[in-house]
Amino acid sequence: MTSENLLVSFDGWTLRLRPGKGSQARVLLMLHGWTGDENSMWPFARRLPADWWILAPRAPYPAVSRGYSWRAPAQGWPTIETMRPSATLLADLLTRWGIANSVDTARVDVAGFSQGGAMSLVFGMIYPQRVNHLAVLAGFLPAESESLVETRPLSDKTVFWTHGTQDEMVPLEMARLSMQLVQQAGAQLTYCEAETGHKVSADCLRAWEAYLQD
Numbered sequence: 001m002t003s004e005n006l007l008v009s010f011d012g013w014t015l016r017l018r019p020g021k022g023s024q025a026r027v028l029l030m031l032h033g034w035t036g037d038e039n040s041m042w043p044f045a046r047r048l049p050a051d052w053w054i055l056a057p058r059a060p061y062p063a064v065s066r067g068y069s070w071r072a073p074a075q076g077w078p079t080i081e082t083m084r085p086s087a088t089l090l091a092d093l094l095t096r097w098g099i100a101n102s103v104d105t106a107r108v109d110v111a112g113f114s115q116g117g118a119m120s121l122v123f124g125m126i127y128p129q130r131v132n133h134l135a136v137l138a139g140f141l142p143a144e145s146e147s148l149v150e151t152r153p154l155s156d157k158t159v160f161w162t163h164g165t166q167d168e169m170v171p172l173e174m175a176r177l178s179m180q181l182v183q184q185a186g187a188q189l190t191y192c193e194a195e196t197g198h199k200v201s202a203d204c205l206r207a208w209e210a211y212l213q214d
Helices: 080-101 115-126 172-184 202-213
Strands: 006-010 013-018 027-031 053-057 108-113 131-137 158-164 188-194
Touching: 006 080, 027 080, 027 115, 053 080, 080 115, 108 115, 115 131, 131 202, 158 172, 158 202, 172 188, 188 202
Parallel strands: 027 053, 027 108, 108 131, 131 158, 158 188
Antiparallel strands: 006 013, 013 053
């Protein structure tokens, strides 16, 4: 295990990157939450296998107060359409970065926290052919997703989801409704719940790590 990582600029993106071992090594895309940046997800990566490539990009839009966001500034909760542009940008990033570094990025694992969890779901539902494991850490499904859910884009996927019962940022009821829709989209759900706020408990972090190993 290692936490060594590099700050990289690539085609207009800023990202934290931990090199893996070889062109066929697993690639994990880690997506930060609202007002986060390329550094925010790194604590989650410290105990993951050292031979995996790990990419943690900075979201493309400035957030209102500080940090960055996966949608352009707007009022209210994100919708599937306000996050779709970032999904397109991420797919392009993976393709171009993989070609430039001779790494297979045709299918990757994706994990996101909070708004990054929503971004993970949007990416997985729009580009299901590019996703292996998909994890939502204290996240939610964006609004107005029903038409996409009806196409069952996650029918061959397992999705890991963790949420805190005391989460005030993304209320538990919202998360549960989101999980129902994700199941309607065809996914098999692995769920870890903890008595915590807007964060990931140690037990659920270990459960996510075990999920990634399957």
